Each structure stands twice: as C-alpha cells, then as structure tokens.
Amino acid sequence: DAKTTQPTSMDCAEGRAANLPCNHSTISGNEYVYWYRQIHSQGPQYIIHGLKNNETNEMASLIITEDRKSSTLILPHATLRDTAVYYCIVSPRDTGTASKLTFGTGTRLQVTL
C-alpha cells in the first residue's frame, strides 16, 4: 500500500473551513484515497473516499490533485466536535473481499473557539 504523509497537527477556528492535506506521491492507479477520523479514544469513523474526482458528502469534501499525488480533506464549517485525529489512507480498489486499513500517525486537528 502507498505511504501517506500528513502534518502532525493543525489548528482551526470554529466556523472556519479546515483543510487537511495529505501526500501520497507513490499512489498507484488502482488505489483509492480514504479518510477516517478518531475522536479521543472512540472507534475510527469513516469520512469519505475517492479515486481521482473530487467528492463531497454530508461530512466533508475531498479534493484530489490531477496527478493524484496529494489530496485535501475539507471540513467546510469546523465545530468543536470535529476535534480529532484525521487519518489519510490509500488502499487498493481491487481487494476482492480482503482488505486492511494501514493507519499512519494522522493529523491532530484542534478546533478552537
């Protein structure tokens, strides 16, 4: 699986957009980008995933560069409840029924008043 690089920590003011970057320069053609987050010691929570097009759901937007070597997760209006560790993961698309998620160290996002 491709390796990802994320900043260790970021701060964001409540109500502002949080833009979390991820580098995955060795991503291969069959690998998707997935984002998860973990609030305190709760179970990780799936946020969004994409291959090459930008994606949006009720939680966030995912912007993937044209060369697919990096991506940005955008939380449009961050709230205190969004304070968490955010993990960017790349995983092959054609895994059949076998898959594992390889979590790195993630980005610790602190949302402040």
Next chain:
Amino acid sequence: DSGVTQTPKHLITATGQRVTLRCSPRSGDLSVYWYQQSLDQGLQFLIQYYNGEERAKGNILERFSAQQFPDLHSELNLSSLELGDSALYFCASSVESLPSVQYFGAGTRLSVL
C-alpha cells in the same frame, strides 16, 4: 452509532490470563476486522474474517486467535497475557463491495495488571 457492537467495554485482568473479546458486525456485513491500538504502536490491523473464513492477517501474535461464527459475530481470544497487551481493541465490519469502507465499534479497553 456505527452499528458494530463490542463487548465488554472494559476488561481488567492479570498477566498470564486469557480473555475473549466479542464483536457483532453491522447487519448484513460479512467481513469482520480486528485492530489493536496501543500508545506506542498506533492502530494496527490484526486479522480479517469474511463469512467465517480467515481472509487477511496482520501482525497478530501467536498467543492471539480469532474466529467468526455462522451468525457472523466474531471473537478475539488473547491468551498468556502480558503487560504489553494492554490496549484498545477495535472491531470493524464492511460490506463485500467496499472492503476499505469499514465501520468501527466503540472498542474494548484491555488492562493487563
């Protein structure tokens, strides 16, 4: 609520003992994954079962074993426990078509004294 149920929430035991952690996946999900999260190792994949069969294996110790039953619930057995086994253990489940979109339970916190 992810729909994945893990019991017990907390477990305190002594070195050398054996414990069993239980996981019920979301309704309809055939895959169950186990992850370990310790302070020094982060979130690590242990093992995956799909419809009762082992499908993928991570860095799972020989003292650890798992199984998935016909009703699709899974158990993770940890034996000859050591202090270093103290960690959060998460179970996740996924649908067949999207194995990398995994839904995590709230975890079992194991303390080995």
